[in-house]
Amino acid sequence: MYDRIKGFRDFYPEEMGSRRAVTDAVEETVRSYGFREIGTPALEPTEMYVDKSGEEIVDELYSFSDKGGREVALTPELTPTVARMVVAKQQELSKPIKWFSTRPFWRYEEPQQGRYREFYQTNVDIFGSSDPAADAEILAVAADALTNLGLAADDFDFRVSHRDILGGLLESFDADVDVRAAIRAVDKSAKLSAAEYHDLLVQAGLSDAQADEFVDLLSVPEDELGDLVDFAGTDRVEDAVTNLQNVLDAADDFGVREYCSLSLETARGLDYYTGVVFECFDSTGEVSRAVFGGGRYDDLIESFGGQPTPAVGVAPGHATLGLLLQRAGVWPEETLTTDYYVLQVGDTRSVAARIARDLRERGHVVESDVAGRSFGAQLDYADSIGAETVVIVGERDLENDEVTLKDMASGEQVQVDVDAFPGDHDSPTFDDFAE
Amino acid sequence: MYDRIKGFRDFYPEEMGSRRAVTDAVEETVRSYGFREIGTPALEPTEMYVDKSGEEIVDELYSFSDKGGREVALTPELTPTVARMVVAKQQELSKPIKWFSTRPFWRYEEPQQGRYREFYQTNVDIFGSSDPAADAEILAVAADALTNLGLAADDFDFRVSHRDILGGLLESFDADVDVRAAIRAVDKSAKLSAAEYHDLLVQAGLSDAQADEFVDLLSVPEDELGDLVDFAGTDRVEDAVTNLQNVLDAADDFGVREYCSLSLETARGLDYYTGVVFECFDSTGEVSRAVFGGGRYDDLIESFGGQPTPAVGVAPGHATLGLLLQRAGVWPEETLTTDYYVLQVGDTRSVAARIARDLRERGHVVESDVAGRSFGAQLDYADSIGAETVVIVGERDLENDEVTLKDMASGEQVQVDVDAFPGDHDSPTFDDFAE
Numbered sequence: 001m002y003d004r005i006k007g008f009r010d011f012y013p014e015e016m017g018s019r020r021a022v023t024d025a026v027e028e029t030v031r032s033y034g035f036r037e038i039g040t041p042a043l044e045p046t047e048m049y050v051d052k053s054g055e056e057i058v059d060e061l062y063s064f065s066d067k068g069g070r071e072v073a074l075t076p077e078l079t080p081t082v083a084r085m086v087v088a089k090q091q092e093l094s095k096p097i098k099w100f101s102t103r104p105f106w107r108y109e110e111p112q113q114g115r116y117r118e119f120y121q122t123n124v125d126i127f128g129s130s131d132p133a134a135d136a137e138i139l140a141v142a143a144d145a146l147t148n149l150g151l152a153a154d155d156f157d158f159r160v161s162h163r164d165i166l167g168g169l170l171e172s173f174d175a176d177v178d179v180r181a182a183i184r185a186v187d188k189s190a191k192l193s194a195a196e197y198h199d200l201l202v203q204a205g206l207s208d209a210q211a212d213e214f215v216d217l218l219s220v221p222e223d224e225l226g227d228l229v230d231f232a233g234t235d236r237v238e239d240a241v242t243n244l245q246n247v248l249d250a251a252d253d254f255g256v257r258e259y260c261s262l263s264l265e266t267a268r269g270l271d272y273y274t275g276v277v278f279e280c281f282d283s284t285g286e287v288s289r290a291v292f293g294g295g296r297y298d299d300l301i302e303s304f305g306g307q308p309t310p311a312v313g314v315a316p317g318h319a320t321l322g323l324l325l326q327r328a329g330v331w332p333e334e335t336l337t338t339d340y341y342v343l344q345v346g347d348t349r350s351v352a353a354r355i356a357r358d359l360r361e362r363g364h365v366v367e368s369d370v371a372g373r374s375f376g377a378q379l380d381y382a383d384s385i386g387a388e389t390v391v392i393v394g395e396r397d398l399e400n401d402e403v404t405l406k407d408m409a410s411g412e413q414v415q416v417d418v419d420a421f422p423g424d425h426d427s428p429t430f431d432d433f434a435e
Numbered sequence: 436m437y438d439r440i441k442g443f444r445d446f447y448p449e450e451m452g453s454r455r456a457v458t459d460a461v462e463e464t465v466r467s468y469g470f471r472e473i474g475t476p477a478l479e480p481t482e483m484y485v486d487k488s489g490e491e492i493v494d495e496l497y498s499f500s501d502k503g504g505r506e507v508a509l510t511p512e513l514t515p516t517v518a519r520m521v522v523a524k525q526q527e528l529s530k531p532i533k534w535f536s537t538r539p540f541w542r543y544e545e546p547q548q549g550r551y552r553e554f555y556q557t558n559v560d561i562f563g564s565s566d567p568a569a570d571a572e573i574l575a576v577a578a579d580a581l582t583n584l585g586l587a588a589d590d591f592d593f594r595v596s597h598r599d600i601l602g603g604l605l606e607s608f609d610a611d612v613d614v615r616a617a618i619r620a621v622d623k624s625a626k627l628s629a630a631e632y633h634d635l636l637v638q639a640g641l642s643d644a645q646a647d648e649f650v651d652l653l654s655v656p657e658d659e660l661g662d663l664v665d666f667a668g669t670d671r672v673e674d675a676v677t678n679l680q681n682v683l684d685a686a687d688d689f690g691v692r693e694y695c696s697l698s699l700e701t702a703r704g705l706d707y708y709t710g711v712v713f714e715c716f717d718s719t720g721e722v723s724r725a726v727f728g729g730g731r732y733d734d735l736i737e738s739f740g741g742q743p744t745p746a747v748g749v750a751p752g753h754a755t756l757g758l759l760l761q762r763a764g765v766w767p768e769e770t771l772t773t774d775y776y777v778l779q780v781g782d783t784r785s786v787a788a789r790i791a792r793d794l795r796e797r798g799h800v801v802e803s804d805v806a807g808r809s810f811g812a813q814l815d816y817a818d819s820i821g822a823e824t825v826v827i828v829g830e831r832d833l834e835n836d837e838v839t840l841k842d843m844a845s846g847e848q849v850q851v852d853v854d855a856f857p858g859d860h861d862s863p864t865f866d867d868f869a870e
Binding site for chain 1: 436437438439440441443444445446447448451452454455466467468469471472473474475476477478479480482483494497499500501502503505507509515519520522523524528529530531533534539541543553561563564566568569571572579685688689690739740741771773784785788789792795798799800801802804805806807815816819820
């Protein structure tokens with residue numbers, strides 16, 4: 001009768017179980033690095049996004065006037081919100097600040113594979129350190145999250161770049177270059193033909209020859225980064241190359257260098273990045289777009305009215321991450337599991353309830369009948385929820401002070417003294433009671 | 436520079452940690468009963484709420500037209516959404532359907548203590564059973580969630596009522612009663628003076644004498660519920676009284692009868708309730724409003740275009756639940772904890788990183804320096820994050836192949852062979868290495 005809104009999703013239990021397993025695994029890794037969970041509003045003042053990204057952003061926002069006349073927007077990303085929170089308590093917070101959260105965001109965009117109007121991300125950020133170790137810790141926590149999910153080194157690739165190398169090279173040309181426009185062209189280049197890419201660079205102010213040279217420069221191998229320094233002859237490029245190398249060295253110390261490759265063609269779309277940026281790609285190319293990305297944004301806190309505060313972060317998006325996990329065959333199985341179903345035959349609810357309660361207190365997931373169903377209907381239901389063991393509490397069995405334990409995989413069953421069940425067993429199974 | 440929106444909250448790590456502990460405990464209890472997590476959209480068609488509650492509801496909604504001209508609303512509650520989801524997959528879902536989820540909702544209301552414009556609830560529902568055991572299981576899972584959080588029987592009280600007793604009594608009067616208006620008066624009665632309450636009942640169609648009689652009837656003790664049946668002389672009231680007694684009997688079987696008391700003055704505000712309803716109150720009265728509530732709503736699925744499907748649910752709100760936990764002194768402590776801080780002195784990052792990684796792989800929360808801080812600054816930071824053990828990795832110690840293990844509570848420290856750390860210890864502490 002009512003339709004779900006386009007670009008939004010319902011998650012039924014089977015799929016939700018897999019999503020929860022993935023979120024839990026990502027968050028467990030993030031917590032192990034000492035990142036702390038925060039909670040944030042779904043609505044923020046629209047101007048927070050307009051000031052940062054220009055009026056055009058409004059076209060992509062779910063924005064409106066609330067009943068009190070405030071211009072508000074459903075948050076399209078977390079970074080402005082955490083910047084606001086850092087500024088609000090700047091003096092009290094001990095640095096470095098290491099925060100994470102998993103939650104939905106909203107953008108009014110055309111839905112496509114792996115992209116929805118409501119989408120989930122785990123944002124992970126460090127504020128208050130410009131040290132290359134901070135950039136490397138962001139790479140490390142992201143890589144560890146992926147390997148802890150079952151991905152291997154040949155499944156994914158972190159393409160690492162540096163905004164100041166891109167910007168420094170562009171400003172070293174003898175031309176009036178719109179650096180923002182040129183970096184946006186680099187960011188889009190993988191989706192463009194060589195000619196289209198070239199044209200965008202020329203539109204940004206480079207000559208034909210300069211555009212060709214710039215594209216060539218971006219493909220230098222890692223051991224020839226010095227060539228870029230020589231070409232530009234500026235401190236900015238030299239510092240950026242040194243910084244990038246230091247970050248990769250720190251990633252080596254952190255045990256995640258093998259997941260990283262140099263890729264100056266990677267730029268990240270958002271304007272606020274200032275240093276190292278990176279994107280995670282599916283090594284097989286089957287997931288055609290970046291799975292997620294991150295990078296350094298040292299100017300944002302100051303632009304929000306705070307003390308100058310360096311920052312670096314990453315935000316795995318769960319839709320594209322799911323595509324990668326599925327491609328690699330490590331998406332968690334979408335099935336329901338249940339430890340025990342306590343089946344009632346006749347008026348045995350009080351005994352069944354006592355057994356169910358005992359088993360729950362031992363930490364198990366236990367269902368029992370709450371619908372007055374027949375033996376067969378209960379057994380079918382127990383099967384549908386993946387119950388491992390069914391405890392059959394029947395009126396006749398109870399006359400002999402017994403219940404029946406049924407192993408659902410084998411179908412075998414055994415009579416058990418009701419007073420001895422669950423007894424001393426933490427996880428009683430058929431095998432514990434079979435002769 | 437930017438202000439948070441009124442009625443919305445930021446949660447910094449200390450408070451968020453406590454909220455997370457509470458949410459996890461509630462969800463663990465709910466899962467142990469076999470409820471399955473679902474995921475649901477933040478936006479729904481506005482008409483879904485208007486059809487159900489009338490045009491007035493729009494004043495309380497965050498509703499707007501999206502860029503595609505759809506009339507949408509930030510979801511003010513979950514029940515219509517889960518009803519929509521049940522209807523959408525009615526044939527495939529095996530019954531009873533037992534779902535839960537924790538997420539924010541939004542209402543444009545005046546913020547006050549324990550009430551915000553953005554608020555979190557854990558919704559727990561059973562679809563497909565009209566058996567009293569289903570109502571009782573909802574009472575049981577709610578009570579167990581509270582006791583698992585550390586609350587005791589004298590901390591809270593479930594006031595249980597029945598919509599059909601209220602409605603049946605009202606229609607048994609020889610008067611043209613607006614039952615909805617009268618039930619709303621009952622729902623508000625605790626906040627009204629006796630005279631105001633009386634007036635509202637008279638406005639709903641009762642005479643002065645009938646209003647007095649009705650108020651008297653609602654205060655019958657449990658063992659005199661039969662008086663209501665005698666008074667009304669209708670099957671509706673008789674069935675309702677029997678149903679209420681059966682639900683309380685089932686709650687007894689489920690071990691939660693002691694948390695429930697009869698309270699016909701409890702009505703629940705929402706119109707869609709049809710049978711047993713209940714509200715949880717702070718026994719001391721310090722939390723003056725209902726902590727949360729729930730009940731049976733057997734007609735909603737059909738009104739959403741589905742097959743007739745009985746339903747019963749409960750939705751603990753985390754703001755008022757937090758007030759109750761704080762009042763009872765069982766709100767989780769708002770402090771950060773960290774298992775290990777690996778402190779670097781000089782250029783020891785690679786060894787420190789190896790130790791941090793080893794400890795993380797053993798399941799611990801481990802931080803190390805990512806900001807190039809001094810010894811003192813790192814020790815202060817380790818203290819600020821509640822580190823239990825600090826592993827000091829110093830250049831000079833490393834010349835002797837040693838690191839230093841410092842217990843932060845006692846301040847004691849011991850030198851440890853770097854190759855033997857963490858060695859075979861799953862959770863190495865000062866005590867493991869002290870002579």
